[in-house]
Amino acid sequence: MWVFLQLARAIMFSYLPCVLTAIAVSLVTCHAQCKCPGISGLLGRDGLKGQPLLWGLLSLLGEQGKWPQGLPYSPDTELYNMLVNLKYRLSRLEGVLALTGKIREVGEKILASNGKEVDFASALESCEKAGGTLAAPRNEEENKAILGIVKQYNRYAYLGIKGGETSGQFMYIDGTPLNYTKWHPYEPNGKGTEKCVEMYADGSWNDKKCNLYRLTICEF
Structure with a gap:
């Protein structure tokens, strides 16, 4: 036993x-x-x-x-x-x-956050060490679930999305193209200089530099 x-x-x-x-x-x-x-x-x-x-x-x-x-x-x-x-x-x-709010389930995914704010590379590393990856919404339901954690901590969060070689092109961490987006009006506007993506407190997305501190949210 x-x-x-x-x-x-x-x-x-x-x-x-x-x-x-x-x-x-x-x-x-x-x-x-x-x-x-x-x-x-x-x-x-x-x-x-x-x-x-x-x-x-x-x-x-x-x-x-x-x-x-x-x-x-x-x-x-x-x-x-x-x-x-x-x-x-x-x-x-x-x-x-x-x-108790330690995890959120959406479809077959489990979402969790350690509440820490770090740069993109550190956030991704902590998720991968835990056996997951940075949360990346692939539909409206998943976007709302991630937003729930953003609101819980009242902090913007990095998403598991990165900019590609072409300016304004973004894809998931695994290299697959985005099949769902929730860009804030007039975003992305970094013109290739902002390679990461953050989620605002209203659930919309903004392209952002990767060296800023944002909430870590992982998916499993």
Whole structure:
């Protein structure tokens, strides 16, 4: 039970069935003496070598705990009951975090902020270390969810959007073109000198220099 209690702390608000499936697969395939440092893809951006995504989110929020170094082989029927109980407990913990305002859920995304104001590079780095990236709205619903955090802290926030090679061209951090925009009237107007994007307190966007301090909001 110790392993599952530790695992519950590490992935507090993951409720996706595929996460539980991955845990089960890992348990079945690991030898009794092997070490399984993470679950590929779902819990860490770098697979087995990466920091678990949800554990990183807890670190961003200031939670403490230890990720177990190994998972024991246990194919008996008790495993199924443990996983069902784990899913139930995690869904409750997720509800608590959402209720207290530590996280916001929108679609399949989870948004969170550490409340810190830093430059763009530092904001992106802290999100990536936590297993996510800077929040970037891809529709009106996501824009409103990010705006909710901006209003909560009453601070403008950097978005996960960067200027391209062409003046006035912007794209997501992963290099894909924008499929949604919410530019403030007459923006962007930096003419290629303002490569980052911030969100105003009304939810509109403005192109801005990347060395200013803005609120960090991550998405997972």
